[in-house]
Amino acid sequence: MDISLFLVLALNGIQYGFLLFLVASGLTLVFGIMGIINLAHGAFYMLGAYTVYWLVGYTDNLFVAIVLGLVIMLAFGYLLERSAISFLYKRDHLYQVLLTYGLILVLDEMQRIFWGTDFYSVPVPQILSASVPLTETQDYPVYRLFISVMCMAVAAGLYLLIGRTRLGMMIRAGASNREMAQVLGVDIGRVFAIVFSIGVALAAFSGMIGAPVSSVYPGMGEQILIVSFVVVVIGGIGSVKGAFVGAMLIGLADTFGQVLLPDFASVVVYAVMAVVLLWRPQGLFGRA
Amino acid sequence: MSESRTVASLLLAAVAGLALFPFASDEFYLELFTHFMVLGIFAMSLDLLIGYTGLVSFGHAAFFGLAGYLLAIITPESEAMSLWVSLPVCLAGVALAALVIGWFSVRTSGIYFIMITLAFAQMTFYYFNENVALGGSDGMFIFTKPTVGIGGFEIIDLGDPTTVYYAVLASLVACYLLLSMVLRAPFGRVIKAIRVNEHRTRALGYDTRRYKLAAFVIAGTMAGFAGYLEAVSTGIVSPGHLSWHQSGLVLILVILGGMGTLYGPVLGAFALGLLHDQVQDVTVHWQLVQGIFVILVVLFLPHGIAGLVARLARRGAALAERAREPES
Numbered sequence: 348m349d350i351s352l353f354l355v356l357a358l359n360g361i362q363y364g365f366l367l368f369l370v371a372s373g374l375t376l377v378f379g380i381m382g383i384i385n386l387a388h389g390a391f392y393m394l395g396a397y398t399v400y401w402l403v404g405y406t407d408n409l410f411v412a413i414v415l416g417l418v419i420m421l422a423f424g425y426l427l428e429r430s431a432i433s434f435l436y437k438r439d440h441l442y443q444v445l446l447t448y449g450l451i452l453v454l455d456e457m458q459r460i461f462w463g464t465d466f467y468s469v470p471v472p473q474i475l476s477a478s479v480p481l482t483e484t485q486d487y488p489v490y491r492l493f494i495s496v497m498c499m500a501v502a503a504g505l506y507l508l509i510g511r512t513r514l515g516m517m518i519r520a521g522a523s524n525r526e527m528a529q530v531l532g533v534d535i536g537r538v539f540a541i542v543f544s545i546g547v548a549l550a551a552f553s554g555m556i557g558a559p560v561s562s563v564y565p566g567m568g569e570q571i572l573i574v575s576f577v578v579v580v581i582g583g584i585g586s587v588k589g590a591f592v593g594a595m596l597i598g599l600a601d602t603f604g605q606v607l608l609p610d611f612a613s614v615v616v617y618a619v620m621a622v623v624l625l626w627r628p629q630g631l632f633g634r635a
Numbered sequence: 636m637s638e639s640r641t642v643a644s645l646l647l648a649a650v651a652g653l654a655l656f657p658f659a660s661d662e663f664y665l666e667l668f669t670h671f672m673v674l675g676i677f678a679m680s681l682d683l684l685i686g687y688t689g690l691v692s693f694g695h696a697a698f699f700g701l702a703g704y705l706l707a708i709i710t711p712e713s714e715a716m717s718l719w720v721s722l723p724v725c726l727a728g729v730a731l732a733a734l735v736i737g738w739f740s741v742r743t744s745g746i747y748f749i750m751i752t753l754a755f756a757q758m759t760f761y762y763f764n765e766n767v768a769l770g771g772s773d774g775m776f777i778f779t780k781p782t783v784g785i786g787g788f789e790i791i792d793l794g795d796p797t798t799v800y801y802a803v804l805a806s807l808v809a810c811y812l813l814l815s816m817v818l819r820a821p822f823g824r825v826i827k828a829i830r831v832n833e834h835r836t837r838a839l840g841y842d843t844r845r846y847k848l849a850a851f852v853i854a855g856t857m858a859g860f861a862g863y864l865e866a867v868s869t870g871i872v873s874p875g876h877l878s879w880h881q882s883g884l885v886l887i888l889v890i891l892g893g894m895g896t897l898y899g900p901v902l903g904a905f906a907l908g909l910l911h912d913q914v915q916d917v918t919v920h921w922q923l924v925q926g927i928f929v930i931l932v933v934l935f936l937p938h939g940i941a942g943l944v945a946r947l948a949r950r951g952a953a954l955a956e957r958a959r960e961p962e963s
Contacts, residue, residue: 384746434934440746441691445890446933448883452926460920573757573879580750613761617754621739624751628743 351485356602362491364598365498366557371575371582371590372505373549379585380522380542383432384440386447388550389572390454395420395551396558396567397458400467409472413555417548424547428540436539455565464565469558494556501552502591518542574601577620583633592631641948646898653804657797665796666868671908672803673865676810678888678900680857683814685886686895687823688850689830690741693749693882694756695858697736700877702729702859703866704763707775718781718793725863726856732759733855734848741847744833756882764874774873777866799868806864807901810857814897817853826850891932893941902940 374388398419402412431450435443471490478486509515520528521535521542529535554567561567578597582589597616604615611618623631653672657665677699684690705725710716736755743751764772783791792798817823825846828836837843866872875881884907892903907925914924936943 378746384749431930431934438937440749441685441886441890442933442937444691444693444749445886446930448887449926449929449933452922452929454926456920456923456926460923569879573753576750577754580747580754584746584750613765614758617758617761620751620754624743624747625739628747630747 351481352606354481355485355487356606357599358487358491360599360602361595362495362598363602364595365495366553367571367575367578367598368591368594369498369501369553369556370550370571371578371594372502372587373546373553374575375579375582375585375587375590376505376549377543377546378579379587380518381436381539383435383543384443384447385432385546386444386572387450387454388447388546388575389568389570390451391420391424391547391550391568392554392571393458393565393568394423394454395554396469396561396563397462397467397554398551399555399558400469400563401462403469409469409559413552416555417552420551421544421548424544425540427547428543429536432543433536433539451568455568458565467563469563471559490559494560497556501549505549505587514538514541574616577616580630581620581623583630586630586632589630589632641951642898642945645944645948650804650808654801657800662796665800667908667912669796669800669803669868670865671904672807672901673861673868674885674888674904674908675901676803676807676864677858677861678885678892678904679810679814679897680854680861681885682889682894682897682900683817683826683850683854683857685889686897686899687818687830688826688847689833690847690851691749691886692740692752692851692854693879693886694736694752694754695854695885696877696879696881697756697759698729698733698855698858699862699865699881699885700763700872700874701732701759702726702862703777703872703876704769704775705729706781706863706866707777707872708769710777710779710781712778715779715782718783721781722863726859729859729862730852730856733852733859737848737851737855741844741851753879753882756877756879760874760877760879763877770873772874774871774875777870777872780867780870793867803864803868806860810860811897811901814857818897822846822849887929887932889939890937891929891939893939893944896941896945899939899941902944906940 370388370392373391374385377383377385377388395416398416399409399412402415403409406412406415427450431446435446471488475490475493477489479489479492481487507515509518517528517533517538518541520531520533521538525535528538553571574597575594578593579590580593581596582591582593596619600619601612601616605612608615627633653668656668660668677695681692681695684692684695702725705728706721709721709724736752740748740751740755763769769775780793782789783793791802793802818827825836825841825843828839828841829843829846833843862872862876865876888903888907889900890903891907892901893899907928910928911921911925914921918924932939938945
């Protein structure tokens with residue numbers, strides 16, 4: 348493998364890793380703080396992509412569409428938590444898996460009713476459509492760099508929100524002892540609804556920002572869901588740091604696997620997971 | 636009459652009803668019911684893990700589909716193969732796969748177990764979905780039905796839907812009896828203890844990991860048996876049989892029917908199947924109905940249909956008790 352190919356693969360792997368991290372962070376956040384295992388996370392990713400496709404049709408501007416779409420998805424997540432998820436906190440994981448699986452079926456069918464089974468593409472905005480030349484023959488599109496930058500920005504924002512704000516303090520209090528936080532006057536129901544809607548928004552945002560690269564199609568949520576589960580399991584469920592390491596590992600393993608082991612490309616990711624779990628059953632940064 | 640005896644007599648009545656069903660049914664419903672019973676076996680095998688051992692597997696379809704693929708691979712295109720060869724080969728293959736997947740999976744627990752089983756099932760799915768030699772996403776046909784002969788005489792013709800129906804019904808009853816026996820044996824007591832409190836069971840000196848692995852292999856092999864029956868009765872196997880939708884479906888059947896009862900999951904298979912059959916005539920958006928249905932069951936019927944039946948049986952027993960009281 349020559350060096351420029353290696354460079355492109357590494358860049359692609361890292362960028363994919365960032366996108367995976369964005370999806371997986373929502374998943375791990377909702378689990379780590381609320382103890383809810385959310386299978387519908389991929390469906391929210393898909394919903395984000397379709398919403399942005401739909402809004403770009405009206406606004407003709409990806410950035411405006413993303414902002415509008417995020418508002419919609421935050422509200423959607425809040426309502427969903429209040430109307431269904433909030434009944435599951437005391438139940439076994441099994442019921443959480445089932446309810447969110449039912450949610451996938453509903454959302455998938457809704458997507459089919461509203462948008463059909465066609466593939467759609469979302470254009471890359473004009474100002475980000477350039478490419479950076481890496482070598483004489485290899486280019487790297489600016490939009491992919493933009494995705495990585497946005498993911499880093501969101502990760503930093505999340506870190507600040509949870510570590511440095513009053514809301515973040517309430518979230519951490521609720522995660523460590525729900526009853527005690529409630530006794531101290533924190534409206535935990537509302538805090539958890541906000542956490543869940545942030546989780547939904549993170550998934551949707553990944554779908555939105557990834558839409559110009561991956562295009563928008565039925566079943567896109569499923570694929571990302573399974574991969575982000577692998578990421579979360581590798582990193583340790585509930586650990587945001589673990590999600591980051593896992594996402595990079597999987598992003599690179601998948602990208603290089605497709606070139607080096609084309610026959611087993613889709614198996615590589617799962618093999619990595621099996622090896623990690625054999626070594627550390629609770630994930631790299633998980634608490635045993 | 637006690638609750639368990641009420642349930643037992645209801646089950647006997649249900650089996651008798653199923654045995655008489657072919658006389659009253661057309662071929663379409665006969666094949667549909669065959670399919671429900673196969674799903675019933677599949678769901679029952681998962682109940683051993685979820686309802687009794689406390690292991691929530693989200694990758695059970697891997698074994699179901701794998702058995703079908705093994706059958707498709709070993710069956711020659713032009714001549715039939717004996718069931719006495721193909722069934723043991725398929726089951727052995729599935730048991731081996733369950734042993735390997737289980738060996739990795741039982742090291743984890745809770746949420747990790749759910750995810751790792753899902754990941755292994757996905758791995759199997761992608762392997763078959765992308766392997767062009769094995770039909771890729773189209774799947775494979777099984778051109779000839781297995782022959783069932785003793786001493787050169789053909790005793791069962793698996794080409795006839797009614798015969799297949801009875802064979803599957805007999806398998807369903809046999810699987811139920813087998814699992815009941817397993818659960819009554821000392822082994823069954825240990826796995827039930829694991830579900831209630833694994834630490835304490837280990838403290839009592841049981842190597843719980845080995846018991847969990849054994850339960851996983853039994854359940855996986857039985858799921859493979861269901862997959863074998865499905866492949867024989869439909870003559871086709873596709874990656875859809877291994878997909879996580881299939882794993883999700885069978886999980887739904889177990890919960891809908893009522894876990895930890897063995898017969899509940901079979902009820903679930905019939906209930907959801909019949910609902911599907913009814914809804915199909917009205918709308919093409921079956922998934923929407925199914926999704927809403929699943930959500931409602933989780934929210935309002937966590938013990939499933941069997942829980943409902945048991946509650947009614949209890950109430951019936953109490954009523955009978957009260958009716959007898961004035962005489963004494």
